[in-house]
Amino acid sequence: MSRIQTVFQRLQADGRKALIPFVTAGFPAPELTLPLMNALVEGGADIVELGVPFSDPMADGPTIQRASERALAQGMSLRKVLETVRAFRATNADTPVVLMGYANPIEAMGQERFVAAAHEAGVDGVLVVDYPPEECVSFAATAKAGGLDPIFLLAPTSGEQRFADVARAGSGYIYYVSLKGVTGSAKLDVDEVARRIPEIRAAVGMPVGVGFGIRDADSAQRIGAVADAVVIGSRIIEEIETNPGEEVARVRDFMRSIRAALDALAAGKGAQA
Amino acid sequence: MQMADTPYQFPDASGHFGPYGGIFVAETLMPALAELREAYAACQNDPEFIAEFEYELKHYVGRPSPIYHARRWSEILGGAQIYLKREDLNHTGAHKVNNCIGQAMVARRMGKPRVIAETGAGQHGVATATVAARYGMECVVYMGSEDVKRQAANVYRMKLLGATVVPVESGSKTLKDALNEAMRDWVTNVADTFYIIGTVAGPHPYPMMVRDFQSVIGKECLEQMPDMVGRQPDYVLACVGGGSNAMGIFHPYIGVPGVKLVGVEAAGDGLDTGRHSASLTAGRPGVLHGNRTYLLQDEDGQIIETHSVSAGLDYPGVGPEHAWLKDTARAEYVGITDAEALEAFHKLCRLEGIIPALESSHALAYAAKLAPTLPKDKILLVNLSGRGDKDMHTVAERSGLQF
Ligand SMILES: Cc1ncc(COP(=O)(O)O)c(C=O)c1O
Numbered sequence: 001m002s003r004i005q006t007v008f009q010r011l012q013a014d015g016r017k018a019l020i021p022f023v024t025a026g027f028p029a030p031e032l033t034l035p036l037m038n039a040l041v042e043g044g045a046d047i048v049e050l051g052v053p054f055s056d057p058m059a060d061g062p063t064i065q066r067a068s069e070r071a072l073a074q075g076m077s078l079r080k081v082l083e084t085v086r087a088f089r090a091t092n093a094d095t096p097v098v099l100m101g102y103a104n105p106i107e108a109m110g111q112e113r114f115v116a117a118a119h120e121a122g123v124d125g126v127l128v129v130d131y132p133p134e135e136c137v138s139f140a141a142t143a144k145a146g147g148l149d150p151i152f153l154l155a156p157t158s159g160e161q162r163f164a165d166v167a168r169a170g171s172g173y174i175y176y177v178s179l180k181g182v183t184g185s186a187k188l189d190v191d192e193v194a195r196r197i198p199e200i201r202a203a204v205g206m207p208v209g210v211g212f213g214i215r216d217a218d219s220a221q222r223i224g225a226v227a228d229a230v231v232i233g234s235r236i237i238e239e240i241e242t243n244p245g246e247e248v249a250r251v252r253d254f255m256r257s258i259r260a261a262l263d264a265l266a267a268g269k270g271a272q273a
Numbered sequence: 274m275q276m277a278d279t280p281y282q283f284p285d286a287s288g289h290f291g292p293y294g295g296i297f298v299a300e301t302l303m304p305a306l307a308e309l310r311e312a313y314a315a316c317q318n319d320p321e322f323i324a325e326f327e328y329e330l331k332h333y334v335g336r337p338s339p340i341y342h343a344r345r346w347s348e349i350l351g352g353a354q355i356y357l358k359r360e361d362l363n364h365t366g367a368h369k370v371n372n373c374i375g376q377a378m379v380a381r382r383m384g385k386p387r388v389i390a391e392t393g394a395g396q397h398g399v400a401t402a403t404v405a406a407r408y409g410m411e412c413v414v415y416m417g418s419e420d421v422k423r424q425a426a427n428v429y430r431m432k433l434l435g436a437t438v439v440p441v442e443s444g445s446k447t448l449k450d451a452l453n454e455a456m457r458d459w460v461t462n463v464a465d466t467f468y469i470i471g472t473v474a475g476p477h478p479y480p481m482m483v484r485d486f487q488s489v490i491g492k493e494c495l496e497q498m499p500d501m502v503g504r505q506p507d508y509v510l511a512c513v514g515g516g517s518n519a520m521g522i523f524h525p526y527i528g529v530p531g532v533k534l535v536g537v538e539a540a541g542d543g544l545d546t547g548r549h550s551a552s553l554t555a556g557r558p559g560v561l562h563g564n565r566t567y568l569l570q571d572e573d574g575q576i577i578e579t580h581s582v583s584a585g586l587d588y589p590g591v592g593p594e595h596a597w598l599k600d601t602a603r604a605e606y607v608g609i610t611d612a613e614a615l616e617a618f619h620k621l622c623r624l625e626g627i628i629p630a631l632e633s634s635h636a637l638a639y640a641a642k643l644a645p646t647l648p649k650d651k652i653l654l655v656n657l658s659g660r661g662d663k664d665m666h667t668v669a670e671r672s673g674l675q676f
Contacts, residue, residue: 054574054575055444055575055576055577056444056449056450056453056561056562056576057453058298058299058453058456058457058562059299059301059456059457059460061457062443065443065444069443069444072575077573077575078573078574079573102560103297103559103560104559104560104561104568104570104574104575104576105573105574105575106574107558107559107560107565107574108557108559108570108572108573108574109574129299130297130298130299130560130563131297132296132297132298132299132300132303134287134295134296134303135295135296135297152300153299153300153301154300155299155300155301155303155304156301157300157301157302157303157304157305157463158300158303158304159304162300162303162304166300177299177300177301180301180460180461180462180463180464181301181457181460181461182457182460182461185461
């Protein structure tokens, strides 16, 4: 069983929801990525999503665009992301790491070489924003065979046929993009998400995480009430951006506040959305 | 609008030209692209759509565009005869408008009241704004903030036509970043918005659809050349940025034996300087902007900044069909430097009384290299994709002048 499956099984047994934070590798500085990953775990992360910076992040809003630009300006690369994961694994054997990024850095390394190197470094899953199921039949197969869960997105525009497509190609969990837009948008419609998650979960037979637009304990709790996992990205990047010098401590504290809100749900004390 | 009489049948049903092309976009856009594929397929088979498109091209754009024999220039070069396909005479001054009309008509049939576009030099932005005004559609054009500065006159033209021009501050602040931002707008407003892509790039069906609309250029040539000279040309040349004017003139000739197709990329300061935009000549295959194609990228797969004196060629990718034509050797791709393009620009001004676009000047410059190596009875057909009015500023500056 993969590390990702293990996490979801354990959480499900406890009636808890997964908290999946996202940070851009190399932001605000390459040497801070490892301490930030550890702080995310200390603050209650169940899975860490590590953004692989790309020069042309088409699906990202201004916050993650800026983070990617700063990371690249400091020499971050896919190879260095893998080194960072290897360093993380030296002290953490349990928390799954999912790489999130765009196709071209993987294409440049070569799909097979990437899968082998990522698995060897201790990566558990990979989410390639611009590899829809149609375009990565062989990549998804290579990833699965090489011990990586290929994770796919579903969107508010996705119909039932798409559910089936990602169910076939993907493993680990499904990432439901909560709104039409780029990362960091603030148009989250919780009722709409609540309406769609049950049908998606039933169709894909995997845990469903929800991301894009989750910014605080309240929105995390309301999404956590319906989804299996809550993904927070831009809001964490903002926490890093606005607290130079104190990033690690601030991210840990922010994570604790979200963790507490999600665990309150499990204890049945959650605000009824 | 496919050629029925040739075995060349690309792209395949999933939008691939061999290993190139495809649909590499985020999930949110997949249904929108499926909807577009269906809508476009319906238009292709609708005689009313085709008739309306032809009417617009004739009465609004001024087609067919003539072919002109550049006699003096050919004589001075002392070799093959150079003929120019005069896309510079189109309304708005370039080939771009052919495609904008086609896509705006599809948008109308899909009931989308808002169109968006990316632009580099501003030519595609102006053509989109023009057509949006003509059809009463809301129009937003994304343009890198560097290009907004370099192309102030075209920014003003777009505003006169009622478009909103949004300067893009991310990345290298040029065409590729404008394309990223237009994609972000589309993801966000996908329900009421149609994205009019300006070249034969982007996710399927764009490379095919833009090619089909631009193919009017080559189809006219197929008829005009026999009328004029009694036969088809020996070479067809065109500049390649994203590749739409080249694809438009190449595609109808793909199945015609004996016609060599030559695409001319911007070699900028020279291919060995690293400051150029020659994706096919100097790039490697990768994935960007929704398709797999040749890209200018570093070892890590990051897209690198490009350079060309002509903003319209300043793009790190190229349409996937050109990648396929290169690999299959049906077309050949070469580079022309800024200096060579400028020389051809001045030659055409002085010898033929035609001020060409700097983009088109790249194709002219290669014709000027090729012609003297060939006998006088050979024929080169060059796609003169646009006129140079927009480039006055750049050329003057290069000559040490200020307006
Ligand atoms: C006159 C002209 N020619 C050529 C191009 C390059 O585009 P493409 O390669 O798609 O024809 C442009 C782009 O702005 C242009 O304005």
